[in-house]
Amino acid sequence: MNTILIADSTMEQVKILEFLIQRKKLGDVIETTDDGLKALDLIRANRPDLVILEYSLKTIDGNEVMRRAKKDGFTGKFIMISDKKDNELITKAYKEGASFFIRKPINLIEVIFVIENVLSHHNSEKFKIGVERLLNYSExxxxxxxxxxxxxxxxxxxxxxxxxxxxxxxxxxxxxxxxxxxxxxxxxxxxxxxxxxxxxxxxxxxxxxxxxxxxxxxxxxxxxxxxxxxxxxxxxxxxxxxxxxxxxxxxxxxxxxxxxxxxxxxxxxxxxxxxxxxxxxxxx
Known part of the structure; x- marks a missing residue:
């Protein structure tokens, strides 16, 4: 089962995302937080498959969370959610590691589609890497x-x-x-x-x-x-x-x-x- 971390400042949105993930059996939501530094600690501790995070978090923003997590060697996926329409911010989000950027207010059908596809891609990557390492570990x-x-x-x-x-x-x-x-x-x-x-x-x-x-x-x-x-x-x-x-x-x-x-x-x-x-x- 895929593991998912949600970092969002709006409790209502967190509950909606948790409900969708559970209802559609997309994975297990292992942690939630509204704080960027806390999200980073949770990523380091749990290594989730997917992090769904809002740009505007406490302490540090979503882009900074992704930048630091990638620097630490995190290989999971990120989906960024934000109400901001700044193209430069969106471009930076993709540069820092976002697999997808969703604008608020979120569309439930879009969110399900994006999560399914991002996780599917992630699982394919993991499977390929695992087999390659099994066959070529001596190298x-x-x-x-x-x-x-x-x-x-x-x-x-x-x-x-x-x-x-x-x-x-x-x-x-x-x-x-x-x-x-x-x-x-x-x-x-x-x-x-x-x-x-x-x-x-x-x-x-x-x-x-x-x-x-x-x-x-x-x-x-x-x-x-x-x-x-x-x-x-x-x-x-x-x-x-x-x-x-x-x-x-x-x-x-x-x-x-x-x-x-x-x-x-x-x-x-x-x-x-x-x-x-x-x-x-x-x-x-």
Whole structure:
């Protein structure tokens, strides 16, 4: 499921956008704010697929939010909304990274069309990058960290191939897999997931619930990418390698049907199976 952040100074408009996104099943609105600097912090923390932002925000404007986010390496998409008709401002918005500029008052049909198309383009880009990295990871000099052991490097490569690197929750997920498999090596099969969430949370002064949510979102992203690969080509390398090793296949099939039809059971992830499957694959 695509993740969406809304930054807008008008609460009524925020509610309208949230309603449309939920009604049309366009994604999950993970955060909302009316402050530019807060929006930037939320982008850094959550790495959403799409940011819908108004130009006139508190502290810093929408163009500055985009400029700083892009400088930080953010690869998600932006849709700018504004009541201003200044052509120079609009030109700058596109220059700073906006995929689309919508003038107020917003047209509901236009907004739905724009969000659908921007997210569709974004998902196509992610899928292509994920497959390319899976097939050519040995050529990517930034993936292999020479001072880490081969096992951790292999896990990182798999997560890159699944398209979750750079996504909010990636580091939490990596830490979870490594800690979980320390238990496995010690023959502690019934380890507590909550204990691992708490361990990770203590390292960064966060509560265990936040860590769990980050990990679940990251695994959900991986599941979506594998499901999309299966819908595109049932014989794809991504789908063949990961569909049953990381997910309960019946749940993955539900996810594929949901992504294809936009309705029905969304399919569930199994965090323990995913972590154990990644570790087994890292032996190959």
């Amino acid at each position: 990517d000099k930034n993936i292999i960290l020479k001072d880490e052991d081969d096992r951790e490097n292999n896990i990182r490569r798999i997560l890159v191939g699944l398209g979750v690197n750079g996504y909010g929750g990636y580091q939490d997920l990596l830490d979870f897999i490594l800690i979980a498999n320390e238990f496995e090596k010690g023959n502690e099969k019934n380890y507590s997931l909550e204990e691992i969430y708490q361990t990770i949370g203590k390292r960064t002064s966060r509560n265990s619930k936040t860590v769990q949510q980050n990990i679940r979102r990251c695994i959900q992203r991986a599941m979506d990418n594998v499901a999309l690969a299966g819908l595109e080509d049932y014989d794809s390398i991504l789908f063949d390698r990961y569909s049953q090793s990381l997910f309960v296949f019946s749940e993955l099939r539900k996810r594929m049907n949901y992504l294809n039809k936009g309705r029905g059971d969304k399919g569930k992830i199994n965090i323990r199976k995913f972590a154990e499957g990644i570790f087994l694959l890292s032996n190959d």
